[in-house]
Amino acid sequence: MAGNSDDLRRWRALRRMRLTAVGLLFVMVLADVAARMGEARYPWLSYLRAFAEAAIVGGLADWFAVTALFRRPLGLPIPHTAIVPRNKERIGDAVGNFVANNFLSPDVLLPKVRSLDVGGRLSLWLSREGNARFAARRLIAAVPPLVSAMQDEPVRQMLRDAAAERLRQVAAAPLMSRILRILVAGGQHLALFDIGITAAREFVQGNQEQIYQAINEKSSWWVPEWIDSRLAKRIVAGILDTLSEMEQPLHPWRLQFQDSVEALIEALAHAPEAQARAEILKDEIIGHPEVQAYLESLWVETKRVLLEDLSTGNRIERALTGALSGLAGRLEEDVRLREVVNGWAARAVLHLLVPNRQRFGAFMAGVVRNWNTDTLVGKMELQFGRDLQYIRINGTLVGGLVGLLVHALSQVFG
Template identity: 35%
Template sequence: MKRFHEEEPAAAGGGANAADGVMLPEPAAGFTYSAADEEKRRGVRRMKALATGLLLTVALVYALAKWAQAGGAGGWAGYVAAAAEAGMVGALADWFAVTALFRRPMGLPIPHTAIIPTKKDQLGQSLGEFVGENFLSGGVVRMRLRAVGIGSRLGAWLSDPAHADRVTAELATALRGALTVLRDSDVQAVVGEAITRRADAVEIAPGIGATLEKVVADGGHHRVVDLVCVRAHDWLVTHSDSVMSAVTGGAPGWTPRFVDRKVGERVYKELLRFVTEMRDMPDHPARGAVDRFLTDFARDLQSDEDTRARVERLKSEVLGRGEVQDVIASVWSSVRAMIVAAAEDERSELRLRTRASILSLGARMTEDERLRRKVDGWLEDAAVYVVTTYRDEITALITETVAGWDAEQTSRKIEAHIGRDLQFIRINGTVVGALAGLLIYTASRLLGA
């Protein structure tokens, strides 16, 4: 009867278990056979020994009962022999069924045996299809997320100040990390290109004209004119000699010097008087001329094609200058430094506002059912989109992973996890078979009597 005991396949690989010297197989690609699995296999071997021992026991009982029956021991020997015989049949049948899952019984090429090693790829494909149909369907995902109630849970979690502090800190860390990873040169190039492209795509003259027209209509330019007049007056007072020198320097060479000085002084005094009157008289005619000029210029910026074309050419020339591009690119450095400093400072306005926004969002999600439903809908839609879009890739991962496993090691690992329960089937088959055999023998004796 020894031959009916499952033969343990030789361990592949050279690793040794430190506890008992059992050789562990080398893991296949993408497949791990751990020491815990080997410990489970030892438990399976103990259960195999128990099931096989029970089979040998009933075989011994059967032999003794038949010997006793032949020696005239009485009717009881027939009952015992029938029970032991049926127990052996049940044990052998279940041994064959359990063994056929993992290997060919006694090495014989019996059809539909060694099911797991030979059908591994089909089992992997079936498992992938089962997961895809029953776990990765849009209806199942949506129903499960709706039952969880993520919106209300998330709202309650965010409304806790400690959690809000944690989220704020994590966001600040992520922001600093992102800014650290980004290269300044790349970002500066992108920012410069974006600003330049945006400026090139939009005609600025009409906007400037409309703004200037409104400023003039509201009198907002008067302060600028006042400032120019004050600065011009102060400059003339401070640089009187320069003005007179400029006037006398442009006089003809044949005029007397004293005449040139008189003319220069006269020009200077008239210029100073003009600027002073313009500074002190809000209704000075020159101010009115400035108003009319600005009004006409604002109108030309909006409607005159030649003026608008000139402004566009000037804009392109200014944007094309290297100094302007350097200024645009340097904006990123300033913004980056400002954001990093704000993210690192726990009391910065950025972090305080972020924390307040998180707390406010949590409170709203807790109290506002409409917002909760909206958040739940967003999450459900996102999850369903991911699942339905990438379902084939997910199931293919299962199928391809199982297909990449070594057949022998797959069988070994599965047996390590479920083999102990399967050995109970052998034990139960022995016991149930014995009881069934006893019942049948008893019924036949009663009916035969």
């Protein structure tokens, strides 16, 4: 609407100037007629006639010149007229090249980008009330269509390979050593020992008949069955008693387990052989089909959670709004961070806009070439026509003054 209003204002100004130029030319015609009619009685009117005649010639000449820029005067096929319509492609190429070489060059763009202080402007804009939330909402609104448009299979494979590669870069032995050290510090390794005791007790108690049968089958044929049964029961009872004794804090086997864990921690931290075995174990775990399937499922689960959070709540919006508000504060206080942002902006211009400036120029030239000829003429006349009407007015007045001067000199020296 603003553009249409501006065009309407220009068109009205152009029409006023055209009427002024035509009116001035008409006044000169009337002055010439009046001077010719009264010159016999009033000889001094010859000066007015000379002025009017020369003004008419100057006004018509400049009307022809201005009109010839945009169309053929009176529709006549006069050579070198309708200059703009006949040179539309050259005009488009010239505009495109001019913009590309004079406005999009590094020497022009980079100083301008640096003077803008993008980091400072971003800080000021984000610090204004509502802007951080507005930016967060716009960013969030762009995420679901972008995520939904992505093909799952390539993303799954990329994340799987990236995660697997990242895991392979992690040294397994030092990590295992640190984990075990944390477990030992909290006494969790003994909890694991107790779990093992409980599992063993439940296994023995739940499989006593199978144990009795196995002992009988392994016993010699000449040993009576009742002896085998009593022996089997005593073995099972002994195992259960031993397991109960191992629950005591100072049981030798319990202490031995603790010493073994400490030794394993040291071996993982310093022994090359233990570290090599840990790496082999890590590679086997990463290569396991179940682990590979889990890594591939990361994208699907991440996508599901992300889309659900974006559609059902404001948690991400609040978090992003807070992050953007915090960024505004940091940009305001941290000069180095502002310089980093300004450097990003300069590099973006240098690597994105400057290498493609010829494409921008070609785009602009193509737009001009594709314009309808009447549209191009109308746009250019609307922009420059008012100033060109001054040429007609000046031509009328200057022509009249030259004619007056010539007539005066001829009267003096004639």
